[in-house]
Amino acid sequence: MASSERSKVEVKGFEAKYYDELMWLITLGQYHGLIRRSVRDTGVSAGHHVIEFGCGTGIAASEFVKIIGPNGRYVGVDISPIMLEKAKKKVGDLPNVAFLSLRAEEELPFHDEFDIAYTSFVFHGFEQPDRMALLKNAWEALRSGGKMCIFDYASFDIEKSNPIVKYFITKVECPLAAEFVMSDLGEMFRDAGFTNYSEKLYAHGYLRLACGEKP
Ligand SMILES: C[S@@+](CC[C@H](N)C(=O)[O-])C[C@H]1O[C@@H](n2cnc3c(N)ncnc32)[C@H](O)[C@@H]1O
Numbered sequence: 518m519a520s521s522e523r524s525k526v527e528v529k530g531f532e533a534k535y536y537d538e539l540m541w542l543i544t545l546g547q548y549h550g551l552i553r554r555s556v557r558d559t560g561v562s563a564g565h566h567v568i569e570f571g572c573g574t575g576i577a578a579s580e581f582v583k584i585i586g587p588n589g590r591y592v593g594v595d596i597s598p599i600m601l602e603k604a605k606k607k608v609g610d611l612p613n614v615a616f617l618s619l620r621a622e623e624e625l626p627f628h629d630e631f632d633i634a635y636t637s638f639v640f641h642g643f644e645q646p647d648r649m650a651l652l653k654n655a656w657e658a659l660r661s662g663g664k665m666c667i668f669d670y671a672s673f674d675i676e677k678s679n680p681i682v683k684y685f686i687t688k689v690e691c692p693l694a695a696e697f698v699m700s701d702l703g704e705m706f707r708d709a710g711f712t713n714y715s716e717k718l719y720a721h722g723y724l725r726l727a728c729g730e731k732p
Pocket of ligand 1: 619620
């Protein structure tokens with residue numbers, strides 16, 4: 518689907534070039550650590566096969582690759598050449614790692630082959646049909662028993678949230694993020710056919726790792 522004017526997840530230009538530095542500044546140095554924690558909390562282990570949607574500069578990828586080791590496999594897909602280049606540099610040239618220029622919501626060439634599907638800070642910026650298309654792609658790519666995990670904003674009442682969070686979600690983030698925060702992610706997972714939905718909260722409950730299993 519074409520990119521949405523209500524979204525800011527298609528990172529370009531200056532933001533793409535200095536993505537890691539900007540995220541470090543915005544989160545006062547917390548971003549990389551949070552992503553790494555969320556990766557560990559997916560339950561990934563040595564030998565696992567992992568696919569990541571919107572892998573960006575490879576922050577999660579470098580943690581996944583460390584954990585899965587040489588017998589695992591990691592595939593990162595993204596649409597930004599700048600972000601993909603940075604990810605390749607960060608992770609290095611390994612035979613069991615691939616970074617591919619593909620749209621996460623379009624049909625992908627992966628079927629029943631991954632243990633973990635993961636995405637961080639991408640899902641909130643998709644229009645609803647694209648969110649469901651991404652979940653469908655994750656479902657298709659996972660083997661039976663595999664797990665889809667989304668690390669992103671949690672569900673909370675924006676009006677009652679911390680004033681800085683409220684300002685960030687309503688004025689800095691895209692309009693889709695505010696919609697996402699008020700939507701039912703568990704229902705989306707269930708509608709896509711996932712079971713055993715679980716959530717783990719981070720950052721005072723404003724972020725969450727949501728996971729579901731492919732039966
Ligand atoms: C906000 S960044 C998050 C990057 C990384 N996951 C992280 O947490 O640091 C969003 C990423 O999603 C990628 N992206 C946006 N739309 C996409 C799409 N339709 N398919 C694949 N990647 C996409 C962007 O290029 C960018 O790298």
